[in-house]
Amino acid sequence: MTDSNKKTNQQWGGRFSESMDGFILDFNESVSFDRRMAFDDIAGSLAHATMLAEQGILSSEDVEKIHSGLKQIREEIANGAFHWSAELEDVHMNIEARLTELIGIAGKRLHTGRSRNDQVATDIRLHLRGAIDSLREYLRQMMHGLVDLAEQEYNTIMPGFTHLQSAQPVTFGHHLLAWFEMLKRDDQRLLDCRRRLNQSPLGAAALAGTTYPINRQRTAELLDFDKPCANSLDAVSDRDFAIELCSVNAIMAMHLSRMAEELIVWNSVQFQFVDLPDRFCTGSSIMPQKKNPDIAELVRGKTGRVYGHLMAMLTLMKSQPLAYNKDNQEDKEPLFDSIDTMAACLRAFAGMIPHIRANRKIMHQTAKAGFATATDLADYLVKKGVAFRDAHEIVGKTVALAIAKQCALDELSLSDLQAYSEVITEDVFAVLTVEGSVNARNHFGGTAPAQVKTAVAKAKAYLTQSQS
Numbered sequence: 345m346t347d348s349n350k351k352t353n354q355q356w357g358g359r360f361s362e363s364m365d366g367f368i369l370d371f372n373e374s375v376s377f378d379r380r381m382a383f384d385d386i387a388g389s390l391a392h393a394t395m396l397a398e399q400g401i402l403s404s405e406d407v408e409k410i411h412s413g414l415k416q417i418r419e420e421i422a423n424g425a426f427h428w429s430a431e432l433e434d435v436h437m438n439i440e441a442r443l444t445e446l447i448g449i450a451g452k453r454l455h456t457g458r459s460r461n462d463q464v465a466t467d468i469r470l471h472l473r474g475a476i477d478s479l480r481e482y483l484r485q486m487m488h489g490l491v492d493l494a495e496q497e498y499n500t501i502m503p504g505f506t507h508l509q510s511a512q513p514v515t516f517g518h519h520l521l522a523w524f525e526m527l528k529r530d531d532q533r534l535l536d537c538r539r540r541l542n543q544s545p546l547g548a549a550a551l552a553g554t555t556y557p558i559n560r561q562r563t564a565e566l567l568d569f570d571k572p573c574a575n576s577l578d579a580v581s582d583r584d585f586a587i588e589l590c591s592v593n594a595i596m597a598m599h600l601s602r603m604a605e606e607l608i609v610w611n612s613v614q615f616q617f618v619d620l621p622d623r624f625c626t627g628s629s630i631m632p633q634k635k636n637p638d639i640a641e642l643v644r645g646k647t648g649r650v651y652g653h654l655m656a657m658l659t660l661m662k663s664q665p666l667a668y669n670k671d672n673q674e675d676k677e678p679l680f681d682s683i684d685t686m687a688a689c690l691r692a693f694a695g696m697i698p699h700i701r702a703n704r705k706i707m708h709q710t711a712k713a714g715f716a717t718a719t720d721l722a723d724y725l726v727k728k729g730v731a732f733r734d735a736h737e738i739v740g741k742t743v744a745l746a747i748a749k750q751c752a753l754d755e756l757s758l759s760d761l762q763a764y765s766e767v768i769t770e771d772v773f774a775v776l777t778v779e780g781s782v783n784a785r786n787h788f789g790g791t792a793p794a795q796v797k798t799a800v801a802k803a804k805a806y807l808t809q810s811q812s
């Protein structure tokens with residue numbers, strides 16, 4: 345990749361008498377991974393050059409040349425015709441060198457009043473804006489899938505769990521909308537992260553600002569930033585926004601891993617609550633009967649690296665003195681992988697969710713098992729004047745009776761049910777059914793099918809309203 349006989353870097357080599365060691369050149373370079381910010385780098389340079397012309401710092405002829413040269417480079421990169429060179433270290437110097445090759449001395453003037461330190465900080469912010477927008481796109485597709493499925497399954501009854509033990513019946517739609525709420529918070533966190541990062545470091549130059557009469561407001565405006573960063577030292581050294589995105593991604597990965605886990609369990613022969621679409625599963629090379637939920641497992645597994653990237657970023661920034669340090673070049677690979685991994689996971693789930701089939705019959709049967717309406721019986725007794733603690737005791741004994749008789753609570757006779765409390769009458773059977781149980785929880789945020797319908801409407805409204 346490198347040739348140690350070559351002249352040292354043409355952009356900073358003035359005070360150097362020997363070329364960089366070949367291995368060290370590779371060790372030092374970042375172009376192999378920061379070239380993905382090439383279009384952001386060009387956008388930043390276009391804005392910077394425009395401002396330099398407007399302020400009379402560069403001539404308009406020079407800036408016209410810079411603009412047309414940068415646009416040509418953009419084409420070359422888009423067409424795959426651009427030659428990237430490790431000798432030129434990073435994306436910034438590769439583009440600047442090519443610009444000078446194309447337009448001559450005007451290219452060398454582009455870096456007036458700027459440093460790679462404010463340049464790279466600007467590029468990352470621009471890049472993350474785009475990354476957040478596409479993450480939100482996939483996230484919202486997935487949320488759409490969940491809402492549609494919740495709408496179909498608004499009155500499908502399944503067991504609700506605590507401690508992974510049958511607790512109380514819930515509706516499947518309600519469960520899916522619990523996932524929706526998690527993702528809604530992720531969506532808002534992404535948006536919040538985007539808002540906070542949307543400030544322009546340009547003009548901070550190396551660390552202290554610049555002696556030219558620049559207009560930082562103008563470059564901020566040209567790049568759709570809300571405002572310039574307030575302190576030049578902070579502007580070039582801050583990577584909070586990158587840590588924030590890694591943290592938002594880590595939380596989102598945690599959410600996806602929880603969903604993945606439930607889907608994996610539900611898809612098992614032992615549960616059979618859902619059928620995952622064939623095209624999102626794989627077979628076993630040895631056991632012909634198997635249909636493995638690999639995609640959900642991969643999503644669950646990828647959580648590890650997304651957490652790891654957050655830890656890498658936090659550690660990278662720990663104890664760094666102001667202002668820019670080359671350590672910061674290490675921010676890109678974890679950050680980019682965190683983004684790419686999450687985009688892929690969201691995309692996989694967005695594709696899979698609309699095709700999940702609920703096995704309503706089995707969900708219903710298992711919801712009835714495990715005395716899931718025991719709390720309903722206790723509530724029934726309380727409504728008839730029994731104190732809750734006494735009701736708890738009565739129901740406990742009734743459950744023991746049902747266990748002894750190997751039947752469900754609603755399969756006990758009225759006289760069996762009255763064994764521990766004479767307030768129980770015929771109307772108890774309506775309460776003991778799983779339908780009665782879910783319908784009774786008919787308040788805001790509850791599992792009743794009527795509430796799920798209202799929540800579906802709200803979820804749909806969220807998806808159409810809160811684009812930004």
Ligand code: ARG
Nearest residue numbers: 374434460461464670672673
């Ligand atoms: N490749 C560098 C990075 O990613 C660009 C900034 C280099 N600045 C410097 N003063 N060496 O951080």
